[in-house]
Amino acid sequence: MKLTTLLITALLATTTLAVGAQQRYVGGDISLLPTYEKNGARWNDANSQRITDMLQYLKGQGLNSLRVRLFVDPTQATQDEKNQGVRQDLAYVKALGKRIKEAGFSFLLDFHYSDTWADPAKQITPASWQSLSDAALQTKIYEYTKDCLLQMVEAGATPDFIQTGNEISYGMMWGARGTTQNQCFTNSSAANWNRFFGLLRQAGNACREVCPQAKIILHSERVAKVNVLKDWLDRMAANSIDYDIIGLSYYPYHHGSLTQLELALNQAENYGKDIMIVETGYYYAWQPNDVENDLSSTWPISPAGQQQFTKDLIAKLKNHQKVTGLYWWFLEACENGVDWENAVTPSGWYNASLFNDTNNSIWGKGKVMPAMAELKAFAEGTGTGVRHVSRYEGTGARRNDESGWYSLQGTRYGAETAESRPQRRGIYIRNERKMAVR
Numbered sequence: 001m002k003l004t005t006l007l008i009t010a011l012l013a014t015t016t017l018a019v020g021a022q023q024r025y026v027g028g029d030i031s032l033l034p035t036y037e038k039n040g041a042r043w044n045d046a047n048s049q050r051i052t053d054m055l056q057y058l059k060g061q062g063l064n065s066l067r068v069r070l071f072v073d074p075t076q077a078t079q080d081e082k083n084q085g086v087r088q089d090l091a092y093v094k095a096l097g098k099r100i101k102e103a104g105f106s107f108l109l110d111f112h113y114s115d116t117w118a119d120p121a122k123q124i125t126p127a128s129w130q131s132l133s134d135a136a137l138q139t140k141i142y143e144y145t146k147d148c149l150l151q152m153v154e155a156g157a158t159p160d161f162i163q164t165g166n167e168i169s170y171g172m173m174w175g176a177r178g179t180t181q182n183q184c185f186t187n188s189s190a191a192n193w194n195r196f197f198g199l200l201r202q203a204g205n206a207c208r209e210v211c212p213q214a215k216i217i218l219h220s221e222r223v224a225k226v227n228v229l230k231d232w233l234d235r236m237a238a239n240s241i242d243y244d245i246i247g248l249s250y251y252p253y254h255h256g257s258l259t260q261l262e263l264a265l266n267q268a269e270n271y272g273k274d275i276m277i278v279e280t281g282y283y284y285a286w287q288p289n290d291v292e293n294d295l296s297s298t299w300p301i302s303p304a305g306q307q308q309f310t311k312d313l314i315a316k317l318k319n320h321q322k323v324t325g326l327y328w329w330f331l332e333a334c335e336n337g338v339d340w341e342n343a344v345t346p347s348g349w350y351n352a353s354l355f356n357d358t359n360n361s362i363w364g365k366g367k368v369m370p371a372m373a374e375l376k377a378f379a380e381g382t383g384t385g386v387r388h389v390s391r392y393e394g395t396g397a398r399r400n401d402e403s404g405w406y407s408l409q410g411t412r413y414g415a416e417t418a419e420s421r422p423q424r425r426g427i428y429i430r431n432e433r434k435m436a437v438r
Helices: 033-038 054-060 079-083 090-102 134-154 190-210 226-238 258-271 303-317 372-378
Strands: 003-005 015-019 025-029 065-070 106-111 161-164 215-220 245-250 274-280 323-328 386-391 405-407 412-414 426-430 433-437
Touching: 025 106, 025 372, 033 090, 065 090, 065 323, 090 106, 090 134, 106 134, 134 190, 161 190, 190 215, 215 226, 215 274, 226 258, 245 258, 245 323, 258 274, 258 303, 303 323, 303 372, 323 372
Parallel strands: 025 065, 025 323, 065 106, 106 161, 161 215, 215 245, 245 274, 274 323
Antiparallel strands: 003 433, 015 386, 405 412, 405 426, 426 433
């Protein structure tokens, strides 16, 4: 590993490091935004005024990071799946990612590695990959991931965070439609786990090669089954899977109360990784009858109940220093004004977004929900890590502990021994200088 001092400018050849609070990211998944815009959806702010630029509006609400999913070939999805929002191919995501970056947000790219929804109940191998052997699939996932990222970079849509799979607690790419997790992980077969690890390694290799500054997220939704989450994370550690962040889905109606979430967070914190809640949400109207956990006595199914859930969730998360991200899933969902001949989703399909989708006479259709105003509290009190860089001259005592290695976000990696230096390529600050690890 070669170390090179970067001479940024002659005047800033030496610098003083000012380390700020850990950066926290708050935002949501807006994967369907362009389709809603195309079909004429209308969103309104808290004063019932039309929102004409959603990204600028979200920025004004204090959000700083946005997430988008990517399917391999969504034309292969069923019509029902397309109606539910499966349509994000590479061209779609490049265009949206570019908008996100130009608007000043960080960008989380969510690879589904499927033509349709990937989740714990189904991880369908893309149709065009289903004839490949396990070895060939490893090559394919590397080549596909690398090609997508190269195109994203060229398009001005470089991701800052990359999910190598979506809700992959039981593996990925099980086979054709109808293959179940039990068939994939029968008796926790070592061969199945090794197959999974091989796919993850190749996806991660492509990420490191093309986007070395991006953070890799491994995504599980096993909050309700902490023992399964622990086993999964133990296996990742034992097999030296390269990643940076533990991503969790947390929907209280599926996963339980905040007490259950805390059990999962306490377990996840044992692995030395940052943690992000990459999906969350709560209903503001007509909760389905088949939810696993009815928490309406704690958070009523109403705009106020959704708002209180958001407040309580953020208060809980801010007690955990390792939790650095919070993303609301499908926050843009709103059928108000949609051209029904080209409808995006069934009316009222998901009443847990942050815009009203009902004809509630009190809360106007298309109006932002009060929970939106709470999200910014998650990022309040955080900085960008390195607050400023200033000239440092003389041989006097250092004003800060600069002997360790720091990321540009202010994360400290260790003391001034060579063994404690970061193992990943990138730009760091050490001994008052910016350094490149290659």
